[in-house]
Amino acid sequence: MGRILAIDFGKKRTGIAVTDELQIIASGxxxxxxxxxxxxxxxxxxxxxxxxxxVGKPKQLNNTNSESETLIVPFLKELKKQIPQIPLIRIDERFTSKMAFQTMIDGGLNKKQRRNKALVDEISATIILQSYLYNK
Structure with a gap:
């Protein structure tokens, strides 16, 4: 078995998470x-x-695509072109940033640490991956 890699795509930075080779544990x-x-x-x-x-699929509360989906679509086309041998699945990523922030609070991170947007993105990717693993 190979790893599963999750992508929380962002305009400036992108969070990445992966599973172990047995696809049991998701880690940032x-x-x-x-x-x-x-x-x-x-x-x-x-x-x-x-x-x-x-790859996370950003949706609004009414289940329509969020504005950031327009940034993701060109990336997906390029990803399929550059790495066609690896299949791609989209997962609803609503609330992952809020869940990531709450995870940071629950983990005891102080305010300065919680302002680290890169860490929020990495945790969000991990939540997307855990969601996939839980529902597969």
Missing amino acids: LTTVNTEGLILFLKEYITKENVELFI
Whole structure:
């Protein structure tokens, strides 16, 4: 089995989370500048066996796509073009940022640590991945 890699795509930075090789545990991996995301993914899959990409799908409360979906679609086209051998699934990511922030509070992080948006993005990617694992 290969790892599953989750992507919490953002305009400036993107959170990345991965599973272990048995696809049991989701862990935050890193946050990367979005402009270098494809390059990061191409390098990562040369080192690790990744069998699936999970990409968050931002939705509004009324279940319509959020405005940020317009930024994600070109990325998805480029990802499929650059790395066609790895399938891709979209997962509803509503409330993941709020859940990530609450996780930081519950984890005892102080206010300064909770302002670290990169950490919020990484935790959000982990929540997206955990959601996929729970529902698969």
